[in-house]
Amino acid sequence: MEIRQLRYFVAVADDRHFRKAAARLHIAQPAVSEQIRKLEVEVEVGVKLLDRTSRSVEVTPAGAAFLENARRILRDIDEVGHAARSETDPACHDATLAAFHGAGLAPNVLESTATTIEQLLLEVLAGGTTILPASAASRIRLPGLSALPLSDAAATVPMGVVTRDEPPGAVLARLLDELAVAPARVAEAA
Numbered sequence: 001m002e003i004r005q006l007r008y009f010v011a012v013a014d015d016r017h018f019r020k021a022a023a024r025l026h027i028a029q030p031a032v033s034e035q036i037r038k039l040e041v042e043v044e045v046g047v048k049l050l051d052r053t054s055r056s057v058e059v060t061p062a063g064a065a066f067l068e069n070a071r072r073i074l075r076d077i078d079e080v081g082h083a084a085r086s087e088t089d090p091a092c093h094d095a096t097l098a099a100f101h102g103a104g105l106a107p108n109v110l111e112s113t114a115t116t117i118e119q120l121l122l123e124v125l126a127g128g129t130t131i132l133p134a135s136a137a138s139r140i141r142l143p144g145l146s147a148l149p150l151s152d153a154a155a156t157v158p159m160g161v162v163t164r165d166e167p168p169g170a171v172l173a174r175l176l177d178e179l180a181v182a183p184a185r186v187a188e189a190a
Contacts, residue, residue: 001039001042002035003074003077004035005035005036005038005039006039006070006073006074007025007074008021008025008027008032008035008036008039009036009039009049009050009066009067009070010067010070010071010074011024011025011032012032012036012050012057013050013057013059013063013067016056016057016058017056017057018032018033018036018052018057036049036050047060047062048060048062048063049062049063049066050063096131096159112128112130117136121140121142121145121162124145124162124163124164125142125144125145125164127164129161129162129163129172130161130162131159131160131161131162132147132159132160132162133158133159133160134149134158134159134160135158136160137149137159137160137161137162138160140162143165144164144165145162145163145164145165146162146163146164146165147160147161147162148160148161148162148163148176161176
């Protein structure tokens, strides 16, 4: 079962119509129909979630029970995403600020609108820079990106800078110098 399937099911149940739900989701109607079909097959044990007619869709009694749980799951997922977007992991946040302050820098922290690591990396590819826990940064294997570990041995959470794989501009070069990017590990990360 996939999150998108739950979102599609809730939209169809709310709109009581596949085409209207698809339009609201900005998805092609056949894709919504296919995902709902897959969802019903995956959870089906002789249970149908939706009754379809040529003009409308009705939620079955089993579908109503499923709908209640789907709404709860989606609410929980949205809350988790919101919590992640608003300061993220406190230890990671504190370690990042400590690295900046240890280098005598007062960062202007900008909140990203990215809700996934993939979206965040696309922002970096578009010209941004981000700081992640070293464990996450070391797994970055996308063409065009480099993950450079920070060498602050006193850091409670090892950190890494993720940037485009090109010579840094003057501001980024100074930032990397100030944050003491570990030169011995840069060659390994690139």
